Amino acid sequence: MSIVVLLGSSHSFASEKSDENNEGANETFSDFMDEVFNDLDGLMVKAPDNSNVTEEFIEEATDYYKQENYKEIKNIIADQNLSASHKSTTEMNDTEVEKFIEDNKEAIYESIDDSKTKEHMAKLMNNNSADNNINVVIGRDIEQSFYHLETESTLNRFTDEWVTTLSGSYLYDTITREKFGVAGPQVNFDASFGALFSPSINNVVGGNSIINNNVQLSARYDVTADIGFSVGDLPLGFPLNYGNHTDSHIFYLD
Numbered sequence: 541m542s543i544v545v546l547l548g549s550s551h552s553f554a555s556e557k558s559d560e561n562n563e564g565a566n567e568t569f570s571d572f573m574d575e576v577f578n579d580l581d582g583l584m585v586k587a588p589d590n591s592n593v594t595e596e597f598i599e600e601a602t603d604y605y606k607q608e609n610y611k612e613i614k615n616i617i618a619d620q621n622l623s624a625s626h627k628s629t630t631e632m633n634d635t636e637v638e639k640f641i642e643d644n645k646e647a648i649y650e651s652i653d654d655s656k657t658k659e660h661m662a663k664l665m666n667n668n669s670a671d672n673n674i675n676v677v678i679g680r681d682i683e684q685s686f687y688h689l690e691t692e693s694t695l696n697r698f699t700d701e702w703v704t705t706l707s708g709s710y711l712y713d714t715i716t717r718e719k720f721g722v723a724g725p726q727v728n729f730d731a732s733f734g735a736l737f738s739p740s741i742n743n744v745v746g747g748n749s750i751i752n753n754n755v756q757l758s759a760r761y762d763v764t765a766d767i768g769f770s771v772g773d774l775p776l777g778f779p780l781n782y783g784n785h786t787d788s789h790i791f792y793l794d
Contacts, residue, residue, distance in 0.1 A: 656713075678712050684705070684789040700731070704728065705727070757789060
């Protein structure tokens with residue numbers, strides 16, 4: 541059940557890496573790969589037919605990563621038209637759980653299906669910690685980062701990249717095992733289009749839900765870019781369309 545949508549977006553822009561071995565790679569991609577290889581358990585790589593090729597990608601890319609050869613890793617993704625994303629989860633501390641509940645009391649309570657979970661939450665909301673340890677209900681912050689390498693459709697001449705990150709939170713009753721109180725997503729847009737372009741994310745629509753007691757975050761958005769100065773036959777401010785995109789992930793968590 542979707543109860544709260546906290547939708548915002550932020551932008552950051554990265555430059556090309558100066559290492560000759562990584563010509564064409566940039567900080568957005570290298571930062572994403574650093575995140576991936578720091579926690580390979582969170583990586584998901586899919587082929588165009590939606591099959592899971594995560595293990596094959598790790599096997600092919602690991603030696604390049606050890607050599608800090610981000611260019612070749614990027615070529616693997618581009619040549620095979622792979623989609624890559626990375627998941628991370630963090631458990632809230634007690635103070636964060638209490639604040640999350642305080643900020644979203646009514647919506648959280650209305651999202652609960654199990655009567656026992658409602659009983660636990662009622663005690664927490666009444667600050668009756670003597671009768672109910674707060675650790676019965678825990679909170680988790682979740683996020684999924686999606687790497688995109690896309691060619692604009694206006695001229696079909698420029699291929700650029702970005703990472704969108706969907707982040708949210710939810711509560712989990714450790715006794716009833718019910719997940720509830722989902723908030724998010726917030727949407728972060730980290731783009732590497734180079735000095736020539738001014739990229740932007742537009743028309744962002746986010747949503748959350750619980751499917752078979754698993755939390756889902758999703759966002760639909762458009763990406764465009766304006767050319768920052770006139771180049772050849774292209775005038776200053778010429779608009780480029782990188783299309784409409786949907787990023788979505790179901791968090792299968794205990």
